[in-house]
Amino acid sequence: MGNPLPNPDQAIFNYEAVKQAIDTVKKALPFLVPGPPLIHRDPGGKVHVDIPLMYNGFAIDRIHYDPVAGHPSPKGRPVSVVISKLVNRSIIDRMAQVLNETSVIEAGEYRDPEKVWIIPLAWNNLIIAHVKVSSDGKHIIPDEALTLEISRRTL
């Protein structure tokens, strides 16, 4: 018996494309800007703030923001706090500063169902966002649902 035929998807999988994906995100990084804060209030009075990360008119991910500490919280740790006053302008200014100090992690995760590379962004040793890139590593994949959510909330 010879070797079984490889899975067609695996046969065309390009391991080199991750380098291209990382390069794409590095090129996009100077153009990333914070979107308007998305503020969720729970019935207990706690507030949870997410900042959309925007690239060229599209949201690409949401960053959890810790309004008490005044900086992002790592991915997977949304912060819910009781806070009396939130100033959108200060949050946006702070996040613009954070993005100047953000770097691209030189490694990617591949999500087979979506056929995309996930390239993490780090700030202060914390992974704060993921950027989705097409499987060939060339195109940024926007988060369409989040983009529409921003439109709806801003109106």
Place this chain on the structure above:
Amino acid sequence: MLLTILYLVLLMFNGVSFLTDSTRYINYRALLTLLILLYASRGLEISGFLNAIAIRIISRWGIAYRTIIIVLVTELFASMIIMNDAVLFIYIPLILSISRISKYDKALLVVLAVSAANIGSSLTPFGNPQNLIIWIHYRLGIDAFIKGMLLYFLISAGILIAYTVFILKRSGCRKIIKPALPRIRINIFLASFSFLVFILVVLGNYIRMLLLVALIFSVLGYILIDKNILLRTDYVLLLIFMLMFIDFGYLGSQLRIPAYLSKCQLVAVSVVVSFIISNVPATIFFLKSVSNWLPLAIGVNLGGLGVLTGSLANIIGVRLSGIGIRDFHRYSIPLFISVFVIVIALCPLFFN
């Protein structure tokens, strides 16, 4: 909230009969058209079509003051077709990126982008809600509307470009940076479908049944292509427009504008009212008492420039960018004054 309070106050003064009587102020055709245009605009926004154009411009021309002018010119054209608020959701983040790279003042670029959306949208019936309402209420043809607004558009767009050149040159010509911007995946099918919906809405002006066809076609189409467009459309906005029709339609029928006002005076009055209550409510307020649509259309579009409360687009621009209200007015007021003075000086030309 304020619209609801106003509605309740009107209900108190007019009694329970106002609940049913007030519905006659609602222009259902305008609401239906607005809903379909909201879908089509969001579809075009999400398709990435305009973003791709913007990326090409920046990659080709680099980041310098001329790029900002080219971006503003494309925005002027985009907002003629797509509702001005949807255009801002694409252009404000783009302009913020340009500001981040070039170090041009963020507030200045945001004001220029918001003004371009307001001015570009003034030319066509579907560029913004106030034009849509005027177009439907006065039963105008698209050609008649565009012909009427053309001179205002040319003057205000010319002033915007001149103002942009003047103020950017004064703030110093920055070094040209030519970034290799990564592309965003474009959904060609979604863009084409949204254009088709848009064409159906335009034709719906001539063949009424087509408007219903456009609604059914768009709902079914977006369910298949991207149901997020339907799920995440702001239906509350339609409710707000409904309340606007009731509140300001009623007030407009009670407080009529004196007939002796000249067309140029009417332009000035609608500017002032737009500043106070915003230009869409101002439009509804004047509909019953103004027989000539053009001074009203010029006035409410001009009233959208300048003061934050003048138009919803201004508020969207400020919210999306996080700039301060004072910073907004620092750049918007001089632009408004320039346009206002020239429009009033040349006013008789508009109505010849």
